[in-house]
Amino acid sequence: xxxxxxxxxxxxxxxxxxxxxxxxxxxxxxxxxxxxxxxxxxxxxxxxxxxxxxxxxxxxxxxxxxxxxxxxxxxxxxxxxxxxxxxxxxxxxxxxxxxxxxxxxxxxxxxxxxxxxxxxxxxxxxxxxxxxxxxxxxxxxxxxxxxxxxxxxxxxxxxxxxxxxxxxxxxxxxxxxxxxxxxxxxxxxxxxxxxxxxxxxxxxxxxxxxxxxxxxxxxxxxxxxxxxxxxxxxxxxxxxxxxxxxxxxxxxxxxxxxxxxxxxxxxxxxxxxxxxxxxxxxxxxxxxxxxxxxxxxxxxxxxxxxxxxxxxxxxxxxxxxxxxxxxxxxxxxxxxxxxxxxxxxxxxxxxxxxxxxxxxxxxxxxxxxxxxxxxxxxxxxxxxxxxxxxxxxxxxxxxxxxxxxxxxxxxxxxxxxxxxxxxxxxxxxxxxxxxxxxxxxxxxxxxxxxxxxxxxxxxxxxxxxx
Amino acid sequence: xxxxxxxxxxxxxxxxxxxxxxxxxxxxxxxxxxxxxxxxxxxxxxxxxxxxxxxxxxxxxxxxxxxxxxxxxxxxxxxxxxxxxxxxxxxxxxxxxxxxxxxxxxxxxxxxxxxxxxxxxxxxxxxxxxxxxxxxxxxxxxxxxxxxxxxxxxxxxxxxxxxxxxxxxxxxxxxxxxxxxxxxxxxxxxxxxxxxxxxxxxxxxxxxxxxxxxxxxxxxxxxxxxxxxxxxxxxxxxxxxxxxxxxxxxxxxxxxxxxxxxxxxxxxxxxxxxxxxxxxxxxxxxxxxxxxxxxxxxxxxxxxxxxxxxxxxxxxxxxxxxxxxxxxxxxxxxxxxxxxxxxxxxxxxxxxxxxxxxxxxxxxxxxxxxxxxxxxxxxxxxxxxxxxxxxxxxxxxxxxxxxxxxxxxxxxxxxxxxxxxxxxxxxxxxxxxxxxxxxxxxxxxxxxxxxxxxxxxxxxxxxxxx
Numbered sequence: 001x002x003x004x005x006x007x008x009x010x011x012x013x014x015x016x017x018x019x020x021x022x023x024x025x026x027x028x029x030x031x032x033x034x035x036x037x038x039x040x041x042x043x044x045x046x047x048x049x050x051x052x053x054x055x056x057x058x059x060x061x062x063x064x065x066x067x068x069x070x071x072x073x074x075x076x077x078x079x080x081x082x083x084x085x086x087x088x089x090x091x092x093x094x095x096x097x098x099x100x101x102x103x104x105x106x107x108x109x110x111x112x113x114x115x116x117x118x119x120x121x122x123x124x125x126x127x128x129x130x131x132x133x134x135x136x137x138x139x140x141x142x143x144x145x146x147x148x149x150x151x152x153x154x155x156x157x158x159x160x161x162x163x164x165x166x167x168x169x170x171x172x173x174x175x176x177x178x179x180x181x182x183x184x185x186x187x188x189x190x191x192x193x194x195x196x197x198x199x200x201x202x203x204x205x206x207x208x209x210x211x212x213x214x215x216x217x218x219x220x221x222x223x224x225x226x227x228x229x230x231x232x233x234x235x236x237x238x239x240x241x242x243x244x245x246x247x248x249x250x251x252x253x254x255x256x257x258x259x260x261x262x263x264x265x266x267x268x269x270x271x272x273x274x275x276x277x278x279x280x281x282x283x284x285x286x287x288x289x290x291x292x293x294x295x296x297x298x299x300x301x302x303x304x305x306x307x308x309x310x311x312x313x314x315x316x317x318x319x320x321x322x323x324x325x326x327x328x329x330x331x332x333x334x335x336x337x338x339x340x341x342x343x344x345x346x347x348x349x350x351x352x353x354x355x356x357x358x359x360x361x362x363x364x365x366x367x368x369x370x371x372x373x374x375x376x377x378x379x380x381x382x383x384x385x386x387x388x389x390x391x392x393x394x395x396x397x398x399x400x401x402x403x404x405x406x407x408x409x410x411x412x413x414x415x416x417x418x419x420x421x422x423x424x425x426x427x428x429x430x431x432x433x434x435x436x437x438x439x440x441x442x443x444x445x446x447x448x449x450x451x452x453x454x455x456x457x458x459x460x461x462x463x464x465x466x
Numbered sequence: 467x468x469x470x471x472x473x474x475x476x477x478x479x480x481x482x483x484x485x486x487x488x489x490x491x492x493x494x495x496x497x498x499x500x501x502x503x504x505x506x507x508x509x510x511x512x513x514x515x516x517x518x519x520x521x522x523x524x525x526x527x528x529x530x531x532x533x534x535x536x537x538x539x540x541x542x543x544x545x546x547x548x549x550x551x552x553x554x555x556x557x558x559x560x561x562x563x564x565x566x567x568x569x570x571x572x573x574x575x576x577x578x579x580x581x582x583x584x585x586x587x588x589x590x591x592x593x594x595x596x597x598x599x600x601x602x603x604x605x606x607x608x609x610x611x612x613x614x615x616x617x618x619x620x621x622x623x624x625x626x627x628x629x630x631x632x633x634x635x636x637x638x639x640x641x642x643x644x645x646x647x648x649x650x651x652x653x654x655x656x657x658x659x660x661x662x663x664x665x666x667x668x669x670x671x672x673x674x675x676x677x678x679x680x681x682x683x684x685x686x687x688x689x690x691x692x693x694x695x696x697x698x699x700x701x702x703x704x705x706x707x708x709x710x711x712x713x714x715x716x717x718x719x720x721x722x723x724x725x726x727x728x729x730x731x732x733x734x735x736x737x738x739x740x741x742x743x744x745x746x747x748x749x750x751x752x753x754x755x756x757x758x759x760x761x762x763x764x765x766x767x768x769x770x771x772x773x774x775x776x777x778x779x780x781x782x783x784x785x786x787x788x789x790x791x792x793x794x795x796x797x798x799x800x801x802x803x804x805x806x807x808x809x810x811x812x813x814x815x816x817x818x819x820x821x822x823x824x825x826x827x828x829x830x831x832x833x834x835x836x837x838x839x840x841x842x843x844x845x846x847x848x849x850x851x852x853x854x855x856x857x858x859x860x861x862x863x864x865x866x867x868x869x870x871x872x873x874x875x876x877x878x879x880x881x882x883x884x885x886x887x888x889x890x891x892x893x894x895x896x897x898x899x900x901x902x903x904x905x906x907x908x909x910x911x912x913x914x915x916x917x918x919x920x921x922x923x924x925x926x927x928x929x930x931x932x
Binding site for chain 2: 028030135175193194205206225319
């Protein structure tokens, strides 16, 4: 087992949960309900302007399942909340002992497809719900958003720049991880660089320029400290004047056989300014100096800038990617799909709440590809069905132990880039993308029909659709 | 000094920063720039559908400033990134030694008002930027959003329910904290309850109902474990059938002189269903049983439900509040406003980038109130000006030590509720609220005019507005 790289110690995350997980489990315990059950983690629907999801966060989920415990401080708090001693004793010895099947990180996925499938005694399977949702929601939301930004950049480099407005310390780290998985070239977050081995980037802020008496003094001071690979911020007073100063400094560096790496533009009309600055650089024989743009960027803006002919080599994308600002969550849920009955046999379960119906039974997802490897359609089937496509869910944990070789971050990133490349362009347009076909197998459909009939009979369920 | 209650150890957060803070500081160090400077933390503008901000996060900022260090692992990483030994030596002994003035947590604030004002040697003041922005952005964004939800609920209770879709572990805790400050009655997050003493709430999920053979069996099992104060989820199959089962169980409890606390509705037409269920409960002498509603709620939906006559006593608000979904960040920035010149005198500084101009000099914010204590207007003035209003910035740290008594979470919450109550209703409407007047003092305006002229002369700055 690989140790967590994070500052979050999963072993102490037992109480990072909704209270209802604990009240339900206390009642299961009290009513001697220990039978195994299976839960599916899946995303209910595609939000506006999303046509696929890039799945991320599995590594942290598995580390949590293997390590989570309830310590004395936790138990004392729960005692004061009115939980009974026998249940607290159970929690004291809690170990997750279930089996887990999952889609691998970096896989392109779609609504209703089980992403993680957990089979465990009901109390164990229930107690871990909240942490898992929290982890997968954040990383999948961000990986999906970042994947769109990288797609819009058409091969230009994208750096994740959002730490200052990401949601806290953990988000700062996980956003850097998920963005890198999605194809960003690096992050500004130094701690993420240290913990995950992600390349870190960064140069100077306006305050640096303003702290010196003149802009060019600031440029010279900075290149004195970093003679190789400096990028100078040119918009503090005026972009064009700033570019002139940067050119002067670049020429001074050339005399020492050094090269300025780039200039950064952070405000104003990026199309117009980048074109002007590119021309100025080129006219001075500085074709090698790159133009780096930042300031309120997201996939829509990046696409627009390139479409309008902006001369930008690299994008620093912050807040809007790091918070997935147009949609800061996915509709991810964790639902019971089967339980063991009193005769020791698993039976499928289906939820019918209005607009919130679920797919019953233990399932597998099959992906069909054309001869070039491009994705054609997915089929959600019952476990054990034998279809032709690639099976997306693989067994990653057995009896509470991780049984698969955790991939490196680079391997996950490679999978993500290959996956997105195999999704045809019509499914990747930023707005108005075609709907990728996800079908249900005939056997699964038949099972659903039977269950609806049974539930109508037993519970008088007011079933509108499924 | 109060120790941090969090699992985040601020002492180890030295590298939770954008790389450019470190490159700038390395260059300041290299160029022997150690003069003091002052930075303002403020929010640039009001987003759509926000008319004020509720400031939160100061406690974590101050703990960070007092505790942050660079450890051996950090320094080794920076060495490998090419930072020089003399600068690493500086970081090894790094202590923040500055003075800090701040608005107190739970204060209603507006754009351009300095919220935290830091005066310290330039390297220290610069190095702490990213963590401070990250902390205040998250908590202020959420406190502001939650304050709107609480306002819309018109005295009905609001519980923060969003842990599963908040952005990671740290956000889960800080969202619970900020929502409670804003007036929520509690949270579902058990760890937040333990760490911050926030009341925790929670009952059951649909899976609990589905794990039993019948809905009523599940209700009976749960009230067996929690005979006092149970809330039963009634929409798993059909709300009305569920309400009938809940009534049966409530009547059984009454025979044991016990009372059902409530029923929860999580889907469907909440107006219609809540009215029907209220009538059913009342007709059965169960007027004391409360109706709890959840499912995709935010301030707009809460306002609409109450306006349409929904019979709801308590709202569980999750994802949309916990991520501030319609606007998951505030435009918070940290800008240089003065520096010490070579003659040892502080001189004001102003940034003029297009659309990003800043207010120069060391400043104070004065709040003017009417005779009932209601807020009338704010004036941003230069430090040392003597205006009539209440001064919002108070000194909280001197030479790197916290010098004010950190308020309890309850005290902060009280301040927040009082502050929001003193903001007239016209400034609190969820959409189309009036713009609260924030003026600049004549002295500040005069200074800005002078600086613009000087900058035009020296840098050829293309000043469009300020």
